[in-house]
Amino acid sequence: MKIAFIGLGAMGTPMARHLAKHHEVTVWNRTREKAERHAREHGTKVAADLAQCAAAEAIITILPTSREVDEVVEQLMPHLRKGTLWIDATSGDPNVSRETACRLAARGVAFVDAPVTGAVVGAENATLTIMIGGTAEDFEKAKKILEHNGKTIIHVGPVGAGHAIKVLTNSIMGATVWITSECLLVAKRYGIDIKTALAVTNAGSGRSNASENLLPMRLADHKWPLVFKLAHHDKDIRIAASIAHQQHASTPMLALTQQLFTASLNELGDQADYIEVAKIVAQMNGTSWE
Numbered sequence: 001m002k003i004a005f006i007g008l009g010a011m012g013t014p015m016a017r018h019l020a021k022h023h024e025v026t027v028w029n030r031t032r033e034k035a036e037r038h039a040r041e042h043g044t045k046v047a048a049d050l051a052q053c054a055a056a057e058a059i060i061t062i063l064p065t066s067r068e069v070d071e072v073v074e075q076l077m078p079h080l081r082k083g084t085l086w087i088d089a090t091s092g093d094p095n096v097s098r099e100t101a102c103r104l105a106a107r108g109v110a111f112v113d114a115p116v117t118g119a120v121v122g123a124e125n126a127t128l129t130i131m132i133g134g135t136a137e138d139f140e141k142a143k144k145i146l147e148h149n150g151k152t153i154i155h156v157g158p159v160g161a162g163h164a165i166k167v168l169t170n171s172i173m174g175a176t177v178w179i180t181s182e183c184l185l186v187a188k189r190y191g192i193d194i195k196t197a198l199a200v201t202n203a204g205s206g207r208s209n210a211s212e213n214l215l216p217m218r219l220a221d222h223k224w225p226l227v228f229k230l231a232h233h234d235k236d237i238r239i240a241a242s243i244a245h246q247q248h249a250s251t252p253m254l255a256l257t258q259q260l261f262t263a264s265l266n267e268l269g270d271q272a273d274y275i276e277v278a279k280i281v282a283q284m285n286g287t288s289w290e
């Protein structure tokens with residue numbers, strides 16, 4: 001199958017590499033040099049220009065936000081062919097996706113939102129979980145392609161549902177990272193060794209992905225790798241809060257989480273990792289994790 005892959009970032013680069021083992025993959029990236037390197041190293045083809053991506057049977061986007069996806073859709077619109085499937089793996093905004101899907105449908109192009117979870121390591125190992133919004137028929141088509149990127153591929157509902165559940169589940173994770181950091185900081189200030197506090201947490205009901213996998217390396221070993229940009233995580237939580245707002249839902253925890261993450265992003269900057277919010281938790285208490 002001819003696939004056009006747009007967006008060779010931290011996630012897109014390994015995803016396109018896996019797809020190229022099974023399909024004819026043409027890549028396009030804003031910074032062309034990355035596309036050229038991908039072609040050299042992974043046997044993909046570089047699109048001469050964005051318009052060339054329209055020749056593919058399926059177009060996959062994985063860009064920072066729905067805004068960039070929309071820009072690409074606009075530029076490709078005059079070139080698109082009837083029967084193409086557009087798979088947007090960005091963690092995007094479900095409201096924007098629904099509008100995008102309508103615009104594409106007018107040109108006979110089907111759209112599914114197919115955000116992913118599992119981090120860069122999941123993209124590297126093709127073990128992502130992929131949540132898809134779209135019709136049952138489009139889901140089946142997208143699944144056939146994305147099964148080279150993920151082990152668990154779930155149809156969650158109509159267009160937009162994939163993006164909605166993705167940002168909601170990331171918000172759960174954000175709130176968990178924050179509260180776990182707060183409680184571990186209090187334990188530390190109480191004089192309890194941080195490794196002991198983590199061990200007890202992980203043996204009991206406070207256990208989570210945050211306490212087991214995300215926080216120990218940072219809080220105990222003081223290693224703060226850039227795994228997932230806080231800017232992306234903040235964007236996800238803001239979208240989740242906007243969905244709640246739209247529903248007139250009362251979600252004070254979600255609202256607070258959004259405020260805390262946005263304040264952290266303003267403090268830490270665009271290149272910070274999402275778990276660096278734990279540094280802000282310490283900073284708010286006039287201390288650090290050292």
Ligand code: NDP
Nearest residue numbers: 007008009010011030031063064068090091119120228232
């Ligand atoms: P990166 O920041 O690593 O890459 C972003 C990509 O988008 C790059 O290819 C970049 O091109 C391109 N891009 C940025 N702006 C534009 C633009 N205006 N027009 C065209 N292309 C543009 O992002 P990730 O790969 O980390 O994340 C992509 C999406 O996946 C996000 O929505 C994120 O929330 C989600 N996600 C990320 C995970 C992670 O662990 N990183 C995990 C799960 C989901 P260029 O090379 O020129 O900068």
